[in-house]
Amino acid sequence: MLWGASLGALELRSEGGATRLRATFPYGAATELAPGRQEVIAARAFADRIEAGEDIHLLAGHDFNRPLASRSAGSLRVTDGDDAVVIEADIGDGTSWARDFLAAHASGLIRGLSPGFRVPSGGERIERRGAGMLRTVTRAQLLEFSAVTRPAYPQAQIEAREWQPVGEVAERIVANHLKRWRL
Numbered sequence: 129m130l131w132g133a134s135l136g137a138l139e140l141r142s143e144g145g146a147t148r149l150r151a152t153f154p155y156g157a158a159t160e161l162a163p164g165r166q167e168v169i170a171a172r173a174f175a176d177r178i179e180a181g182e183d184i185h186l187l188a189g190h191d192f193n194r195p196l197a198s199r200s201a202g203s204l205r206v207t208d209g210d211d212a213v214v215i216e217a218d219i220g221d222g223t224s225w226a227r228d229f230l231a232a233h234a235s236g237l238i239r240g241l242s243p244g245f246r247v248p249s250g251g252e253r254i255e256r257r258g259a260g261m262l263r264t265v266t267r268a269q270l271l272e273f274s275a276v277t278r279p280a281y282p283q284a285q286i287e288a289r290e291w292q293p294v295g296e297v298a299e300r301i302v303a304n305h306l307k308r309w310r311l
Contacts, residue, residue, distance in 0.1 A: 164260030
C-alpha cells in the first residue's frame with residue numbers, strides 16, 4: 129500500500145460534545161517523493177471505491193489498529209469531486225489512541241493528511257522527465273486516510289480552527305496540565 133498527501137487541510141471542531149474533523153485532499157498537486165521522483169494524483173482517481181460506498185477508514189498514522197472513524201461505523205463521510213476528496217468524521221474520545229490523536233493535534237504535533245491506497249494494473253502513467261520521472265496515479269483503490277506527523281507529500285497541512293475541548297476532554301486536559309506543576 130502507498131501513502132501520500134498533498135496540500136490537504138484538516139480542521140477539527142467541537143460540536144455538541146463531539147469532535148468533528150473535516151479535511152480535503154486536492155487532486156492534481158505534484159510532490160517530490162524522492163530526488164527526481166515526482167507523483168501526482170489525477171482528478172477522481174479515488175472515485176471507484178468512494179462511489180461504490182466501500183468501507184474507508186480514518187486512521188492515526190496509517191495503523192489499522194488505531195481507527196478514528198469509518199464509513200461502516202457511520203462516523204466517516206467521504207465525498208469525491210473533480211478538485212478534491214472531502215472527508216468529514218466524528219471522532220469520539222472513547223479509545224486511548226483517539227485521545228492521543230486529539231491531544232497531539234492540539235499540541236501541534238500532528239499536521240499531515242495522507243491517503244493509503246493501492247494502484248491496480250493500468251492505474252498509473254509514468255513519464256521520464258530529464259533525469260527524473262513523474263508518476264501520475266489515474267486510478268487507485270482508496271483504503272484509508274490518516275492523520276500523520278510527516279506525510280509523504282510535505283505540502284499537506286492540518287489546521288485546527290475553533291476547536292475547543294468540552295466536557296470530560298476539557299477537564300482531563302486541565303487536570304493533566306495542572307498536575308505538571310505539582311511536586
